[in-house]
Amino acid sequence: MGSRIEIDRCVCYDVRFSDLKRALDERPRTNEEIRAEFGCMDCCGMCRPYIERMRETGETVFHQILIPQDA
Numbered sequence: 001m002g003s004r005i006e007i008d009r010c011v012c013y014d015v016r017f018s019d020l021k022r023a024l025d026e027r028p029r030t031n032e033e034i035r036a037e038f039g040c041m042d043c044c045g046m047c048r049p050y051i052e053r054m055r056e057t058g059e060t061v062f063h064q065i066l067i068p069q070d071a
C-alpha cells in the first residue's frame, strides 16, 4: 500500500530522462539520433512513450505505465 511507481530512465541503457532532456534542450535530436547516440529505444523500446511524453510536456519522472503505440 502506498507504493508508487517511479519511471525516470531508459532501463536498458541506464539513461535518465532528465539527462536526455538536458541534451535535447542543448541540441534537439530525432528519435533516430537519440538511438544512435544514447541507445534509448533501441532495445526493448519501452522507453519510447516516455521520451515522447517528455518531448511534449517536459516531464522527466513518470508515475504511470505508458504503453508503446505501434504506428
Ligand code: FES
Pocket: 009, 010, 011, 012, 013, 039, 040, 041, 042, 043, 044, 045, 046, 047, 048
Ligand atoms: S527501456 Fe529504453 S530500450 Fe529498453
